[in-house]
Amino acid sequence: MLTAEKNAMVEEIELLVAKYGKDRSALLSILHEIQKRYRYISEYAQQEVARMLDIHPVEVYSFISFFAFLNSEPKGRNLVRICKTISCDMVGKSAIVKTIERELGVEIGGTTKDNKFTVEYANCLGLCDQGPVMAINDRVYVKLTPEKAVKLLSEVK
């Protein structure tokens, strides 16, 4: 990472700490925002958060490793998550997954070569009456068909 980028990130983390406080209880919210902004929480970011909250960097790492939505390694630019819980499973989740894998040339869990998409399974997204359901980043799409899923993905920048 360039020094200028690093400095910009430190400034952002400082702002987050100003917003959420220096107490350890700010960790969940701070990390969530860093994750959202950078799509992952780099080692450098972890160290800076730890320094500002006065805890050990390993504790920040340990926290990140616990949560499915926080990651310490970069993923693709867009995160596609397909609900695999039983109600979505019963209305054709597998067909959606197979189609997406074929269209994007990627296996579930993987990232496309152009780094545009990471495709994953999600546990229950809480839209069980409207499956199959998929989330692209923080938006959700319901009552999918394979065709509709592909169309939605093609509309992503």
Place this chain on the structure above:
Amino acid sequence: MNIPGKTERTGPVLFSGYKRGEAITKALSLSREDILFELKDSKLKGRGGAGFPTSTKWMLVAAAKGDKKYVICNADEGEPGTFKDRVLLMEYPELVFDGMVIAGYTMGASLGIVYLRGEYEYILKSLEDYLEEMRKDNLLGNNILGKGINFDIQIVLGSGAYVCGEETALIESLEGNRGEARNRPPYPVNTGFNGKPTSVNNVETFAAVCKIILNGGKWYCTFGTDKSTGSKLFSVSGDCEKPGVYELHWGAKISEVLDLVGAKHTKAVQVGGASGICIPKSQFNRTLAYEDASTGGSIIIFNESRNMIDVLKNFMEFFVEESCGQCTPCRIGNSKLLEGVELIEKGEFTFNYINKLKDLGRTMQVSAKCGLGQSSPNSFISILENFKDEVLNKSNGGRNGR
């Protein structure tokens, strides 16, 4: 986002119309004791699944010593097949947030925290806008309605861990720790968020409180059964014509629900989500109530075309993934149960081994540290017992439970 907007919903209690602030105005004209008595009369039990009496929990927090106290709204809704809290938050925020303000007043807390699951981030903005409107109307913030009560609400997003719906794991994660459940006792009512007395309640519990304060505990008892008073929101999904959220009296029969939602050729109903129990046709006259088939509201319907071992495998994979790994019965136990399901799937099991796994399940029910590992064997045991003809004896699935 293509989620349908506010549909016209009707129901006996929650879906029956309410104006923002109504219950707060009424509550602030009552003493704290009166509110607790009203709740006691209503016999309201927590709607998050465990069913602890709300008046008792609030009384304990109200009586606990602490310079600060907290009210937490558990909106982590991660149980497979549950989505009623999302509907309440999107369509009836007035009931949920007014209930939180009443909780704050009753227990002497000045901060309420909504722990919203990360999967619901798309409703965060509308909720924050809504809270801002409440502040403008002086229903939130300092000196609420001029009554000298201070209470504010903040929303914190979870980050994709089912176990964080368990109240002590939730609190751990709010404190900046891994979401690992604590030993209980001590309970959050004494040592909750940041060591202070804290009441954690389900979204629907707060909504019910508003209606009880407005209409009285006695009125609330006219709905439901003697032990399960009031109404309940059910999240219905699976094989039926009209899946969705329904508000019903406690005590409704499973068969009544199936008729209501247009379920045909039903062979099984999973009550209570992945951590609940699977009920066969022969028991469809059982009632949904704390004293019979108890549930946080998830109802998943399976028709005769479904393979119950697929269902069970889906549930067990979920628990293996979501176990926090802190205690052995749950970490190892769920993996062993899943392995057992895979053996059955391949037809390579022995009855002897499956019986041992059921024993393991019963051991987990009593020895796991938190509700996740205590309830994860429920579907394993109930599916293998209630559907053994199909699953273990390879007979026609449609005959199960007859």
